[in-house]
Amino acid sequence: MPTPHYGQPRYRAIADELRRRIENGVIPPGALLPAESTLTAEFRAARGTIRKAIATLRDEGFAATEQGRGTYALSHLDSAKSGDAVEKKTSLRTVPASAEIARVLGIETGSLLVEKQTILRRHGIAYSLTREYRIPPG
Amino acid sequence: MPTPHYGQPRYRAIADELRRRIENGVIPPGALLPAESTLTAEFRAARGTIRKAIATLRDEGFAATEQGRGTYALSHLDSAKSGDAVEKKTSLRTVPASAEIARVLGIETGSLLVEKQTILRRHGIAYSLTREYRIPPG
DNA sequence: AGAAATTTGTCCGTATGTATC
């Protein structure tokens, strides 16, 4: 079989279809997507093509994958079902830069950074932890 | 030839090597990386493996690719290229929870979390790194 | 202007490794 991809590539069309299913609730948040082998059969595409489609969804934040387990749908636009109050707690501290973070910020490992931590809770239960690192002024 | 990847995958090792060359100025910002066919010969890896390594560098902001042309080296210490706007780069991955984060979120250490990382740059210089951790649904 | 060469993009098939169930 030849490999034409006139117009839109197949992996993108497949990603579009899977994204639709997630947004429409056909695959609800938290549910596993069909296995790669299953999708291979359904779309009649090679595994590499299926994997590229799923990678697209990961990049977009629609899905997350765990080796040996599967790929599950994420709730992309929440976490507002609010009305119920969201409690937000922010704290500041100074921390040394890890090697990983230092590389991204283009500074030396161990340099001091300002870390702003935000914890989001609902009904007293923390569901999100955010840490922002910045190079201190001066 | 078998296809083992004990320890670190080959594509990551290749990405590390190329990143080193960019950071060390062996491949200066704006210069083209060797063609995929050339890298295939040098590292004796399949083209897909080379492409995966380059994709890693793209995600990290060390390179940019144009079809029919090649892959350019970038530098986050380099200005130019984009205007005065703030460049925002978001990536998503799953990571095990550190003890500290696990405590805050009330989960077990090592549990898998979804990490959304956002890097803010201006004039090509990263000045803010944000990491948000959430418990995956399901 | 046109054709050929170069380079990246997509797709297929297969095999093996690694993590989870």
Next chain:
DNA sequence: AGATACATACGGACAAATTTC
């Protein structure tokens, strides 16, 4: 321990964009 599912790697083929002649 076996089955299932994702991860890595190989090799080959054709498509599309750019450069070169």
